[in-house]
Amino acid sequence: MGLFDGKKGLVFGIANDRSIAAAIARELHREGAEMGFTHLPDADPNRPKSENRLRKVVGDWNPQLVMPCDVQDESSLDAVFSAARETFGSIDFLVHSIAYAPLEDLQKPVHEVSRSGFSLSMEVSVFSLIDLVNRVKPLMSEGGSILTMTYLGGEIVIPGYNLMGLCKAALESSVKYLAHELGQSRIRVIAVSAGPLRTLAASAVGDFQKMTKLYEAFSPMRRNVEFDEVGKTGMFLLSDMSSGITGENVHVDCGYHVMGGPPLDADE
Numbered sequence: 667m668g669l670f671d672g673k674k675g676l677v678f679g680i681a682n683d684r685s686i687a688a689a690i691a692r693e694l695h696r697e698g699a700e701m702g703f704t705h706l707p708d709a710d711p712n713r714p715k716s717e718n719r720l721r722k723v724v725g726d727w728n729p730q731l732v733m734p735c736d737v738q739d740e741s742s743l744d745a746v747f748s749a750a751r752e753t754f755g756s757i758d759f760l761v762h763s764i765a766y767a768p769l770e771d772l773q774k775p776v777h778e779v780s781r782s783g784f785s786l787s788m789e790v791s792v793f794s795l796i797d798l799v800n801r802v803k804p805l806m807s808e809g810g811s812i813l814t815m816t817y818l819g820g821e822i823v824i825p826g827y828n829l830m831g832l833c834k835a836a837l838e839s840s841v842k843y844l845a846h847e848l849g850q851s852r853i854r855v856i857a858v859s860a861g862p863l864r865t866l867a868a869s870a871v872g873d874f875q876k877m878t879k880l881y882e883a884f885s886p887m888r889r890n891v892e893f894d895e896v897g898k899t900g901m902f903l904l905s906d907m908s909s910g911i912t913g914e915n916v917h918v919d920c921g922y923h924v925m926g927g928p929p930l931d932a933d934e
């Protein structure tokens with residue numbers, strides 16, 4: 667018996683097998699979940715690169731839906747939710763694992779960010795959660811759980827995280843307001859704040875190697891987190907095992923976020 671036997675959900679944000687959403691969906695599949703997945707629309711339908719990359723990850727999990735979806739495009743969102751209603755009827759969980767900022771804005775100091783880059787980053791990285799929640803709510807008439815992904819740079823300054831830090835702060839605040847608004851409908855909304863993991867999105871942010879070394883030297887567990895640890899926590903938070911948790915920002919970072927200074931044994 668799996669924790670997700672008979673449960674159905676949608677997963678947004680698998681680019682490849684190193685995506686955090688893939689680590690979470692792997693655990694959900696192991697526990698018996700039925701899932702639908704989305705990928706960014708392919709420019710050339712004859713060479714469906716994004717779709718193929720996604721199918722490579724989820725192909726063996728008996729996906730109930732594989733559809734293009736750009737969270738900036740109302741019509742692709744309409745199509746996904748109408749197909750989800752037709753395929754699943756009701757839905758038990760949703761994974762939002764999406765973020766984007768234009769590289770030129772991400773690499774600038776925050777006070778030099780462009781108006782358009784700011785709006786675009788907030789729309790894709792924050793409004794997309796609000797929009798998905800609004801769209802999935804009618805499909806969660808029996809209650810449900812919604813998970814999004816954040817990073818410590820939304821709470822404190824992580825040099826190099828820049829504009830994405832502002833997006834994560836807004837995302838974390840959205841989680842609290844959404845949890846408040848949907849709690850009585852028995853819909854839970856939770857964020858996982860993961861330590862640095864080498865993914866496509868992470869390659870755009872700061873000096874990745876430097877960050878992992880910091881986690882190895884400073885975190886209480888003196889190591890960085892693993893993909894499957896984030897996957898398992900994500901699965902737990904979406905499951906009935908965490909039925910009393912909502913509005914929370916759960917850190918899966920080997921404890922790094924509790925440290926206010928270097929441990930006494932840390933090298934210079």
Ligand code: NAP
Binds near residue numbers: 685738764765790816
């Ligand atoms: P990832 O594999 O690159 O996932 C990001 C996903 O967002 C990709 O599937 C990407 O699609 C999708 N996306 C971007 N713009 C989109 C749009 N307009 N419409 C629909 N989908 C769009 O990287 P990841 O690290 O797993 O990122 C997932 C989440 O975890 C992000 O919110 C990230 O900020 C967060 N996070 C990451 C880390 C880390 O260290 N990796 C730590 C904490 C939190 P394409 O790839 O096809 O463009």
